[in-house]
Amino acid sequence: MTIKDIARKCGVSVSTVSRAINGRPDVSDEMRGKILAVVEECRYIPNNSARDLVRSSSDAIGVVVRGTSNLFFSQVLRAAAQKIEARGFRMILRQIESGADEVKTGAILEREKKLQGLLFLGGRFDYTRQEMSVINVPYVCCTYTNWFGDLGEEDYSSVSIDDQSAARQAVEHLICSGHRRIAAVVAGCSDRSISELRYRGYCAALEAHGIPIDSRLVAETGSFGMAEAYRGVEELLRREEEFTAVFALSDMMAMAVIKALTDHGRRVPQDCSVIAIDGLPLSNYTIPTLTTLEQPAAQMGEKAAALLLDMVEGGGMPRHIRLEARLQPGGSVRRVIKNRE
């Protein structure tokens, strides 16, 4: 079934069918209704590829999502998609593995689809100027910043929480609940990723309260996986270091931390408290319910899309929006009597 067949069936020209399909105003409503009914009946699918190539300006916004099994990103994505559509743009989505190159994927997409703008949902914190020079449209880093890179403030836009301060807030909640021997389960302490930033927040909280940082209480798991987090806790327990609380990098890792503690006879929160960052819906279903710093996922997606579209439509300048992570109290943190040493 081609556009010619549709035109023949309707008794009109090919260009009239094309105008009707593409929503152009120079077709009467009656004629458009008739043509679209035939298109529907014949299940005709227009060939957008040819159209995309011919069009000089498009309404396409690319979204590159890094990580195919990140539950947090799927919440952010939904909000971003709604905003993009509500403002009359078309979203073109690419989902890539967590280790893949989001910049190259974005650059290819930009050329293939004549994008007006790019939203990166997850990515590296250490882009260089040279590296980002392949992107020729406005872009927004969503959920991360260029903390470890050499981009200037005016070179890019970002929407995220302040990861360092969210981690500090989480650990201070433990300290205010009387804990002083606080372990950390992180991916890495100096990996130039979100893990390093959150680890720095952990250290900042301890330092601010005069608690020495004890490297024997830090488990570097080398990944964001649950199995690695579980083994990290086993390693901490094997060292026989005393600790009454654990700061976990993410909700998923915290779920594995709670499991490992429980499996080794430590009750949460009676024997050990656990806190994390993310606020996934899942965190409401762990036993006990996870106390966590909630990232405003929907707001993050919406603001990132709005910021990008402001730049695309002209007038908007690169900006950096920091959102607040809020404590979502659960049942995994217990108040203990403070030891005055």
Add this chain to the structure above:
Amino acid sequence: MTIKDIARKCGVSVSTVSRAINGRPDVSDEMRGKILAVVEECRYIPNNSARDLVRSSSDAIGVVVRGTSNLFFSQVLRAAAQKIEARGFRMILRQIESGADEVKTGAILEREKKLQGLLFLGGRFDYTRQEMSVINVPYVCCTYTNWFGDLGEEDYSSVSIDDQSAARQAVEHLICSGHRRIAAVVAGCSDRSISELRYRGYCAALEAHGIPIDSRLVAETGSFGMAEAYRGVEELLRREEEFTAVFALSDMMAMAVIKALTDHGRRVPQDCSVIAIDGLPLSNYTIPTLTTLEQPAAQMGEKAAALLLDMVEGGGMPRHIRLEARLQPGGSVRRVIKNRE
């Protein structure tokens, strides 16, 4: 930076650069190395869109994933992607919301990218022949079948478990452990989805063991969500019907079931057993560890891709592969003394 700039820098013609980039044999290895080094140095991104349109035959396989936050699909996808690449094809991925139209997405992708084949990861069980006539390339339904539709066996291919028999196996495991009052938490009993099939398996197991089906023990939640599963259990408890075990539609729903039971003072498995289907990595981190029927995710993705590529490369006929779901014993099912009535 255009292909002309690259050609100028290398001192060769545009067509030589093009042949080098596209891996054609009529360029010396030395020349290819030199050209690719310049491409890399200049961070040149080829415009594939124009190339795709000109090429008459392509090596593109489309994969449409339905549901953006399905952890099971991300495991299947990884295996399928590996197989597609290992056999020298290019994967083009589209992720759509769980309510979106995967057939239309696939049909558009087929035309835009001149696909050789399509893999649907998740989709409706009730396609009609007319509906599927928009797909003109071989396709495989991965994780589902046309159980409720009117396609012939020879019209399409599929790779999945037998959902009805997996559910029956799960419920029989409960029956063999001495349970007779078994509740079900499903999305729907007659929604022509995977939920209806698994509900039928639940009924079949009860019937085979002479246990009457009691509709008061069935919670239809209307969705695959965790919040709805939680409320479904609360509704069961409110009815004050006695039950000693719950069959949950999926691992994620089972996690919410365990939470609801625990929150209402029923210990799992001492007071109530729970079993599900999926075998997500997550099911190893619930408390207690979930007893579940594991779908072979990696095998499913690999077999679906292999079946599709056999058809694409000629020779392969439409086939239907049923894989075994295997019991993954956890700690959520308790053996009880059988009441002999």
